[in-house]
Amino acid sequence: MPTFSPSSGSPRKMSPSLEQYVEAIADLLTRDKVCSISDIAAQVQVSRPAASRAVRELSEQNLVQHKSYGYVDLTEHGQKIADKLTERHESLYHFMTDVLGLDDDWADQEACRLEHQVDDEFLDKMNVLSAFFKENELAKKTWDAYRDA
Numbered sequence: 769m770p771t772f773s774p775s776s777g778s779p780r781k782m783s784p785s786l787e788q789y790v791e792a793i794a795d796l797l798t799r800d801k802v803c804s805i806s807d808i809a810a811q812v813q814v815s816r817p818a819a820s821r822a823v824r825e826l827s828e829q830n831l832v833q834h835k836s837y838g839y840v841d842l843t844e845h846g847q848k849i850a851d852k853l854t855e856r857h858e859s860l861y862h863f864m865t866d867v868l869g870l871d872d873d874w875a876d877q878e879a880c881r882l883e884h885q886v887d888d889e890f891l892d893k894m895n896v897l898s899a900f901f902k903e904n905e906l907a908k909k910t911w912d913a914y915r916d917a
């Protein structure tokens with residue numbers, strides 16, 4: 769099954785797997801200020817050669833900067849993708865906890881998985897529904913009672 773661009777419906781240039789690497793790099797840079805291939809491999813739970821191949825591919829797509837045996841850094845474009853993935857994760861997480869009433873830990877795990885699978889149109893519709901419930905307290909209470917019955 770082909771993967772599709774979240775924004776346009778056209779084939780993606782980056783697989784969900786590579787998106788996970790971008791996320792991991794952003795997380796490591798936020799937490800530790802620097803990251804190495806070994807750090808990335810540990811974060812994504814893959815071998816160092818697998819992480820190295822992924823970083824090479826991300827570098828070819830101008831999403832990271834990496835010199836042999838040096839640290840890995842996100843390019844401006846890579847950071848934009850990382851920010852978009854974070855936004856997608858947060859939208860999914862809040863929908864699952866606030867609207868669906870799901871457990872925080874489970875919602876976080878599912879958001880991690882789904883953020884790489886759903887397209888922007890789905891997220892837009894989901895966000896509209898979330899906003900509707902935030903703005904309409906009676907509808908939210910009715911929904912919560914129906915959902916929890």
